[in-house]
Each structure stands twice: as structure tokens, then as C-alpha cells.
Amino acid sequence: MLVLALVAFMAARPPWWSFNYAAPLALLALGLSGRVPRLRLPDMLAIATGAWALAAALWTDHPELTVPAGYRYATVCLLFVVCRHVVRRRRDLLLLGSTYLAGCVVVALELVAGAGSELRQQGELLDVATRYGVEGREINATAYTLAVGVVVAMLLTAAVHRRPILRVAPPLLALPVVWGMLLTGSRGAAIGALLGVVVLGLAWLLPRATVIGIGAIAGLLILIVPLGFAPHRVALWLDELYGRPTGDISGRLELWPYALSTWSEAPLTGSGPGVFIGTNPFQIGPHNLLLILGNDLGLVGAVLYLGVILAACWTAARVSRQGLILTSVFTAVLLPIWLSGQWEAALAMWLALALVTALSELPASPRAAHRALPGELSWGKRPVLPQLSGRNAR
Numbered sequence: 554m555l556v557l558a559l560v561a562f563m564a565a566r567p568p569w570w571s572f573n574y575a576a577p578l579a580l581l582a583l584g585l586s587g588r589v590p591r592l593r594l595p596d597m598l599a600i601a602t603g604a605w606a607l608a609a610a611l612w613t614d615h616p617e618l619t620v621p622a623g624y625r626y627a628t629v630c631l632l633f634v635v636c637r638h639v640v641r642r643r644r645d646l647l648l649l650g651s652t653y654l655a656g657c658v659v660v661a662l663e664l665v666a667g668a669g670s671e672l673r674q675q676g677e678l679l680d681v682a683t684r685y686g687v688e689g690r691e692i693n694a695t696a697y698t699l700a701v702g703v704v705v706a707m708l709l710t711a712a713v714h715r716r717p718i719l720r721v722a723p724p725l726l727a728l729p730v731v732w733g734m735l736l737t738g739s740r741g742a743a744i745g746a747l748l749g750v751v752v753l754g755l756a757w758l759l760p761r762a763t764v765i766g767i768g769a770i771a772g773l774l775i776l777i778v779p780l781g782f783a784p785h786r787v788a789l790w791l792d793e794l795y796g797r798p799t800g801d802i803s804g805r806l807e808l809w810p811y812a813l814s815t816w817s818e819a820p821l822t823g824s825g826p827g828v829f830i831g832t833n834p835f836q837i838g839p840h841n842l843l844l845i846l847g848n849d850l851g852l853v854g855a856v857l858y859l860g861v862i863l864a865a866c867w868t869a870a871r872v873s874r875q876g877l878i879l880t881s882v883f884t885a886v887l888l889p890i891w892l893s894g895q896w897e898a899a900l901a902m903w904l905a906l907a908l909v910t911a912l913s914e915l916p917a918s919p920r921a922a923h924r925a926l927p928g929e930l931s932w933g934k935r936p937v938l939p940q941l942s943g944r945n946a947r
Contacts, residue, residue: 554582554639554645554648554649556578556581556582556585557578557579557582557635557636557639557649558648558649558652559578559652560575560578560579560582560632560900560904561649561650561652561653561656561904562652562653562655562656563575563656563900564653564656564698564899564900564901564904565652565653565654565655565656565657565659565660565698565702565901566656566657566659566660566690566698567690567694567698567900567901571900572624572625572628572898572900575628575632575900576624576627576628576631576632579628579631579632579635580631580635582635582639583635583638583639586638586639588638590634590635590638591638592634593868594864594868595633595637595861595864595865595868595910596633596634596637596638598857598860598861598864599630599631599633599634599861600630600634601857602626602630602850602854602857602858602860602861603626603627603628603629603630603631604627605850605853605854605857606622606623606626606627606630606826606849606850606854607623607624607626607627608623609623609822609823609825609826609849609850609854610623610825612822612825613824613825613828614824614825614828615824615825615827615828615831615832616825618825618826618827618828618830618831618832619825619826619827619828621827622825622826622827622828622849622898623825623826623827625826625898626826626849626850626897626898628898628900629898629899629900629902629903630861630903632900632903632904632907633861633865633903633904633906633907636649636904636907636908636911637907637910637911640907640908640911640915641915642915643712643915646708646712646908646911646912646915647709647712647713649904649908650705650708650709650712650908651709653702653705653901653904653905654702654705654706654709654723654726654727654730655726657698657699657701657702657705657730657733658702658726658729658730660687660695660698660699660733661699661702661729661730661732661733661734662729662733663687663733664685664686664687664695664732664733664736664737665729665732665733665736667685667686667687668680668683668685668736671683678732679732679735679736680736681735681738681743681795681796682738682795682796682797683738684737684738684739685736685737685738686737692737692738692739693737693739693741693742693894693895693896694896694899695737696734696737696738696739696741696742696743697739697741697742697890697894697896697899697901697902698899698901699730699731699733699734699737699742700734700739700742700745700746700749700886700887700890701886701887701899701901701902701905702727702730702734703727703730703731703734703746703749703886704749704879704882704883704886704887704905704909705723705905705908706723706724706726706727706730707723707749707753707879707882708879708905708908708909708912709722709723710723710724711875711878711879711912712912731746734746738795738797740791740794740795740889740893741889741890741892741893741894742889742890744791744889745885745886745887745888745889745890746886748885748886748888748889749882749885749886751885752767752881752882752884752885753878753881753882755881756877756878756881756882757878760874760877760878760881761877763877763878763881764870764877764880764881764884767881767884767885767888768866768884770888771884771888771891774888774892775842775843775859775891775892776843778809778841778892779809779812779813779839779841779843779844780813781809781810781813788802788806802893804835804837805840805841805893808835808837808839808840809839809840809841809844811833811835812829812833812839812841812844812847812848813844813847815829815833815848816844816847816848816851819851820847820851820852821851821852821853822850822851822853822854823846823847823848823849823850823851823852823854824848824849825849826849826850827849828848828849829845829848829849837895838895839895840893840894840895841891841892841893842891842892842894842897843855845895845897846858846859846897849897858897862906865906865907865909865910866880866883866884866909868910868913868914869909869910869912869913869914870913872913872914873913875912875913876909876912876913879909879912879913880909883905883906883909887902890902
């Protein structure tokens with residue numbers, strides 16, 4: 554668990570080398586567990602996704618781009634499987650979630666400290682028209698990482714439901730995380746966090762209806778947005794948020810049709826992970842999950858990848874009311890990022906997905922005390938019956 558805690562902390566504040574060592578550390582944690590993984594549908598789909606991403610080097614025209622990018626896909630899939638296998642107790646989940654959230658707090662405080670002097674000069678606490686980041690880290694990836702921190706805070710609150718005093722800590726830690734996320738100026742992360750809070754309220758009242766509704770909406774938007782069927786007025790409204798209009802959502806309205814056309818060149822297998830970013834004239838990724846997967850892994854890989862998310866959410870949602878709520882929140886927070894972000898191989902997202910399913914599958918905590926029956930003598934947790942004789946013994 555300490556090995557995975559290190560991975561969780563680095564996932565929250567990712568240096569560039571974190572991807573190089575995340576897979577070996579996950580394998581080390583798997584070996585130290587001393588158990589053979591129980592592979593269920595989400596795990597088998599994750600292994601198939603990672604294997605397909607690595608196998609793309611066999612048919613791509615650019616193996617120098619595909620091999621490292623395929624390794625990143627395989628890394629997050631491996632982390633997902635290992636976390637689901639190793640986390641068997643509530644305290645394991647609390648350790649991983651708390652470590653990740655602590656890393657998010659560190660990043661948020663770095664953002665606040667970096668923007669503090671300029672904000673004080675303006676007499677403000679927040680300036681969404683200006684984007685602030687941490688040196689050496691991509692701003693949008695930082696924002697998305699902090700948005701997942703909000704999900705993890707909600708998950709930790711649910712995990713300590715039998716200890717009311719501890720339930721206050723995750724929401725309090727989430728406050729600086731949200732502040733830092735807003736300082737990045739990422740519209741997708743901010744909309745996702747707000748949508749997550751709204752869905753949390755709805756899921757608390759109507760969990761089953763909410764998870765069905767958010768699942769249907771997410772599936773529909775993931776299909777129609779990259780195909781160009783989304784209303785143009787909505788896109789322009791999103792583009793004008795934060796007072797930074799570009800006219801095309803920072804190039805996305807022009808990029809998405811191009812990415813759709815390149816996917817059509819190899820619809821089933823794709824051109825290979827990393828090839829689109831390294832060869833297209835825009836020199837950036839498609840910034841849409843379906844188009845990323847289509848170009849990197851083709852239709853086969855896209856079905857496997859999305860199948861992991863769907864199977865994991867189904868696994869969590871069908872177990873308990875708590876699973877329904879957390880699945881709804883996770884989907885709501887990540888949906889804007891899936892629609893407009895470049896974050897397909899993110900340690901943070903796959904770690905959070907693994908924790909959501911793990912919490913739903915954990916057994917309920919035993920009752921704190923045993924109410925003794927008349928005539929019983931309590932000794933620790935096990936009642937000791939007095940010795941009986943004669944007729945009483947019968």
C-alpha cells in the first residue's frame with residue numbers, strides 16, 4: 554500500500570518521470586501483495602486495452618511515436634487493475650485517497666502562492682481571465698488533476714461514513730483544491746466540478762434515475778460532439794466563458810473535423826498511439842476522447858477503452874446506493890474533460906475510477922459493539938455463555 558501511495562501522490566502532482574516509474578511500481582505492489590489478482594470484466598477489458606495499445610507498434614508507420622505512447626496507455630490500465638486488486642480494506646482505500654488528495658492540496662497551494670502577489674495587487678482572490686499554472690506542468694492537465702481531487706474528496710467522505718468527525722476533513726481539504734483549479738482558468742475542469750456538485754445533490758435524492766440520466770447524456774455527447782452535431786451556439790457560449798473568446802474554442806472547432814478525417818484513414822486499428830499529435834499540422838492532440846482513441850487505437854481500441862469505464866461504472870453502480878452516487882459524480886466531473894480535453898492516459902483519472910469501484914465492493918464495517926442477550930457475559934467482542942447443568946443444560 555505504501556508503494557501505491559507513492560504512485561497516488563505523484564499522480565496528483567505529476568512530473569514527467571512519473572509515467573516512467575508508475576508501471577514498475579504497480580508491478581512491485583502487485584508482487585508484494587502475495588496474491589493472484591481476481592480478474593473480473595473491468596480488469597480483463599483494461600488488460601486488453603493496454604495490450605492493444607502496445608500491439609499497435611506492429612502496424613503503425615511511426616513506431617518511434619507509438620511505443621512510448623502505448624506504454625502510457627498500458628501503464629494506466631495496469632494501475633487500474635493493481636489498485637482494484639490490492640485495495641481490500643477500507644483503510645487501504647483511505648490511504649490511497651488521502652495521499653492523492655494531499656498531493657492535490659500541495660499543487661493547489663503552489664498555484665495560490667504563485668498567483669498570490671499579482672492577485673493582491675489587484676485586490677482580488679480570483680481572476681479567471683488570467684491563467685495561472687505551476688512551472689514545468691501543463692495547465693489543463695493540472696486543472697483536470699485537481700478536478701479529480703474533488704471526486705476523491707467526495708469518495709473519502711463516503712468511505713468514513715461511520716466516523717462523523719472525519720467526514721469534515723475531505724470537504725475542507727477540497728476547498729483549496731477548488732481554488733487552485735479555478736486559478737488555472739480551465740473551463741472544462743470548472744464546469745466538471747460544478748456539474749459534479751449538482752449531480753451529487755440529484756443522486757442523493759434519486760440515485761438510480763440520476764445514474765441512468767447522466768450515463769445516457771454522457772454517451773450521447775461523447776458521440777455527437779466529435780461528429781459536429783452539437784449546437785453551434787452552445788460552443789460559442791462556452792468559448793466566451795472567463796472572458797477569453799477565441800471564436801473556435803481555442804482551435805477545437807477546426808481541429809475536430811480534421812481529426813475525424815484522419816481517423817477515417819484507419820478506422821479499425823487507428824494510426825497508433827501518439828501518431829496524431831506528432832504528425833498533424835496543429836501539433837496538438839484532438840482534445841476529444843473519442844477522436845483521441847479513434848486516431849490512436851481505432852474503433853477496436855476505442856470500444857475496449859470505453860468498455861473499461863462502462864464496466865467499472867456498472868460494477869460500482871449495481872452494488873449499492875453509494876456506488877450509484879459515486880458513479881454519477883465521477884461521470885459528471887469527467888464528462889467535460891472527455892469532451893474537450895487531452896487526458897486519455899492520466900494516472901489520476903484511472904486511479905479515481907479504481908477507487909470508486911473498490912469502495913463499492915468493500916464489505917460493510919462490522920458493528921462496533923454487540924448487544925448482550927440476557928444471561929450473557931461479555932468478554933471482548935465474543936459473548937461467553939455461563940455454564941449450565943441439569944435441566945437448564947437441556
